[in-house]
Amino acid sequence: MAAPNARKFLGRLSLPERTFVADALRAETVGGVLLLAAAIAALILANTPLSDFYQDVRDFSFGPGSLHLHLSVGSWAQDGLLTIFFFVAGIELKRELVSGELREPKAAALPVVAAVCGMAVPALFYVAANAGGGGDLSGWAVPTATDIAFALAVLAVIGTSLPSSLRAFLLTLAVVDDLFAILIIAIFFTTQIHFLELGLAAAGLALFWFLHRRGVRGWFVYVPLALVIWALMHASGVHATVAGVAMGLMLRCTVRDGEEYSPAEHIEHLVRPLSAGLAVPLFALFATGVTVSGDSLGDVFTKPEPLGVVIGLVAGKTAGVFGGSWLAARFTRAELNEDLAWADVFAVASLTGIGFTVSLLIGDLAFPGDPVLAGEVKVAVLVGSLMAAVLATALLKLRDVKYRTLCDDEERDEDHDGIPDIYELDNPEYHLRMAAIHEAKAAEHRRLAEVAAGRGTNDDGPA
Numbered sequence: 001m002a003a004p005n006a007r008k009f010l011g012r013l014s015l016p017e018r019t020f021v022a023d024a025l026r027a028e029t030v031g032g033v034l035l036l037a038a039a040i041a042a043l044i045l046a047n048t049p050l051s052d053f054y055q056d057v058r059d060f061s062f063g064p065g066s067l068h069l070h071l072s073v074g075s076w077a078q079d080g081l082l083t084i085f086f087f088v089a090g091i092e093l094k095r096e097l098v099s100g101e102l103r104e105p106k107a108a109a110l111p112v113v114a115a116v117c118g119m120a121v122p123a124l125f126y127v128a129a130n131a132g133g134g135g136d137l138s139g140w141a142v143p144t145a146t147d148i149a150f151a152l153a154v155l156a157v158i159g160t161s162l163p164s165s166l167r168a169f170l171l172t173l174a175v176v177d178d179l180f181a182i183l184i185i186a187i188f189f190t191t192q193i194h195f196l197e198l199g200l201a202a203a204g205l206a207l208f209w210f211l212h213r214r215g216v217r218g219w220f221v222y223v224p225l226a227l228v229i230w231a232l233m234h235a236s237g238v239h240a241t242v243a244g245v246a247m248g249l250m251l252r253c254t255v256r257d258g259e260e261y262s263p264a265e266h267i268e269h270l271v272r273p274l275s276a277g278l279a280v281p282l283f284a285l286f287a288t289g290v291t292v293s294g295d296s297l298g299d300v301f302t303k304p305e306p307l308g309v310v311i312g313l314v315a316g317k318t319a320g321v322f323g324g325s326w327l328a329a330r331f332t333r334a335e336l337n338e339d340l341a342w343a344d345v346f347a348v349a350s351l352t353g354i355g356f357t358v359s360l361l362i363g364d365l366a367f368p369g370d371p372v373l374a375g376e377v378k379v380a381v382l383v384g385s386l387m388a389a390v391l392a393t394a395l396l397k398l399r400d401v402k403y404r405t406l407c408d409d410e411e412r413d414e415d416h417d418g419i420p421d422i423y424e425l426d427n428p429e430y431h432l433r434m435a436a437i438h439e440a441k442a443a444e445h446r447r448l449a450e451v452a453a454g455r456g457t458n459d460d461g462p463a
Helices: 015-046 051-059 073-099 105-131 148-158 164-188 195-213 219-236 241-250 263-287 294-300 304-332 342-351 357-366 371-397 400-411 428-453
Strands: none
Touching: 015 051, 015 148, 015 263, 051 073, 073 164, 073 219, 073 241, 073 263, 073 357, 105 164, 105 304, 148 164, 148 342, 148 371, 164 241, 164 342, 164 357, 195 219, 195 241, 219 241, 263 357, 294 304, 294 371, 304 342, 304 357, 304 371, 342 371, 357 371, 371 400
């Protein structure tokens, strides 16, 4: 029997949390479809007679050289557009820390441990594959990342019947994953730091925080300031995307008197479509354009570096997230939702092996002096993500009927008051309304039975 105070792992979300998750994932799903379309377009351009044109556009450089910003189009997409993506990730993380799954240490333990294990185990798999085969260990971080937009695009193809608790778990995992990914980039892929520019960037962030806390409003204040902070961070040697996460974390997520939404929620609502619909797809367009041939696909399974990436994504992410979840639940005495099984957690864990956006970014950072190896690693990211998607699709389809039943229970609203019935079971007024509805239905059934028996009347007169 369950302990009276036992916490529920993957239990039903509160109604506000469920609404937020549904809205957030809807936007991410659309972004994932656009991301997939951009990746396919890039592969077509790079493997057709248009490849020279594609490379010329990607390598075209512009920008002020005096500010260290004379960058290629590909670098602008990587360092500039992805900052918008990480800005949204910073807002999501702040919200999770203030009002989401990460606000309570005990509740946060599960997704945090699962995410940490889901990054550590793939790295170990990569190291094991390369240490024995004489490969380059620099790419250990490539298979550690999860692309939430791509994962949700897969879910959109599979169907929309996944219970909200599993979707929320996947979203929380991705938020924590993004945080550790940016820490990895900042710590392990920063080769030289210019402290003057870094100090000025920190001063800009402090000004950003001060103005926001004082209630100063207006895009014309924050957009120029954000661009200055980004440029200074880029010039400092620290990856510029760190500036996006830092600014996202500084936004206020609480609602004050007279406010319908918090500033963070309002800004996220404005910026998320820009991130999911433009920034990330454009990054994918210029990052995934690699030449794919029989030889390059063969190298994925024969050379240690790309093989380590594939094993890390498909096996490492699944084993890490599932193992971390089970261990965290075991030692925190959290009980799995009785409507679900550990097989469901394993299926969601396999989805986290879809590492795309951040994995491609880390692949470029890990092998800056070897474009051939960097290209092979990109192909490995694509292959590993595809294999993880196929595995997750098969596993989730095995439980599709159960998911549909759970989803129908969450959506049912027989009294048509806009609130799913499952959230009103403890409300006496709800039971009175339902009793009236059932009595009305019973009366209608009795009237129809009498009409059929010839003893009642129908709308046209005597039966």
